[in-house]
Every structure is written in structure tokens, then in C-alpha cells.
Amino acid sequence: MILSSPLVRAQQTAAILHQASLSPRLGLSNDLAPEGRLEDWLGWLAQWRQDQKAQNQGSPSLAIVGHEPNLGEWASQLLWGSRPGPSGLSGERVEGGDRLTLKKAGLIGLRLPQHFVEGSGESSGENPGESLLAPSPLGRSQLFWLTPPRYLL
Numbered sequence: 001m002i003l004s005s006p007l008v009r010a011q012q013t014a015a016i017l018h019q020a021s022l023s024p025r026l027g028l029s030n031d032l033a034p035e036g037r038l039e040d041w042l043g044w045l046a047q048w049r050q051d052q053k054a055q056n057q058g059s060p061s062l063a064i065v066g067h068e069p070n071l072g073e074w075a076s077q078l079l080w081g082s083r084p085g086p087s088g089l090s091g092e093r094v095e096g097g098d099r100l101t102l103k104k105a106g107l108i109g110l111r112l113p114q115h116f117v118e119g120s121g122e123s124s125g126e127n128p129g130e131s132l133l134a135p136s137p138l139g140r141s142q143l144f145w146l147t148p149p150r151y152l153l
Contacts, residue, residue: 001025001048004065005032013105014065022063032066038074042137045112059114072102078110081139105152109145112137 002023004014010032018026031041045062052060064071076082076099102108113135 001027001060002063002065003027003029003032005034005036005067006030007033007067010065010067014063017063017065023061029064032064032070034067034070036066036070038070038077041074049114068102068104069099071108072100075102075108075110075143076100077138078112078141079139079143103149105149107145107147107152108143111142111144113140 002014002017002025004010004026006028011028014026017023029041029044030036031044048062049060052058079100100108
């Protein structure tokens, strides 16, 4: 699936990927708009993965089309983790100050843990013997592709 920000330029890029047969399905998500938050998108992703599993889709791939600085910040947080804060995940400084910068029209490929529940990692303690939930993907994701636009255009 190709999931795009609702902004026009992002939709145009998603349409190019669709025409190139990257995926037969296109979708829009307000979570990918410039004011979107990583924690909201991760909630959507967890639900989407459950839906795909219920439909016996195996391990489907997802391409997202969004905006900087969001996608660079999100990738940094997924790869290296982030410090918790009251304002949510988006926009927080990554530990050590490192931040991945994505160029316009560049590509990045990340592998997120197969099973996660956003905001999890601890038992609530309310039910003795309750198993721990799958940990957050923050700091647990893997980079497998990073291509600047000069190699694509």
C-alpha cells in the first residue's frame, strides 16, 4: 500500500509511485500531514498490520509519502529512540542530538518490529501474571535503504 499525506504535492508523488506499479492500493492519512504525530501514525500502523494479518496478507509492505522535517524526525526516533516528553513523540530531540535528514524526493527503507503495541513495554500491574506487551518500535527499527534523489532522478 502507498499511504500519503493529504497535501497535494505528496498525493502527486504517491500517484507516481502508484503508476510505477509499486502498489495497487493508495490511501491518505492526516497523520502524515506536516502537523502529524508519530505516535498517531504508529497506532494506525498497528491496526493496519492486524487487519492485513486477519485478511491473510502475510507481511505486507507500506510506502509512506510525507514531509520534512517530520519523516526525518520519525525515522531518527524509530532507529535510535527518543526521550519521553509531555508533548508526544513528534518534534522531540533524539538522544545524542542525531537526526536523519531526508532530501526531497529521496527514499528511505525501514523495518519496524513485526509486533508492537504503541506506548507499550510494561505490564499495567493490574492483573497478576499479565504478560508484557510487545515493546514500542522506537529505537528498535532497522534501516535497510537510504537513497538520495540524485540516484533516482
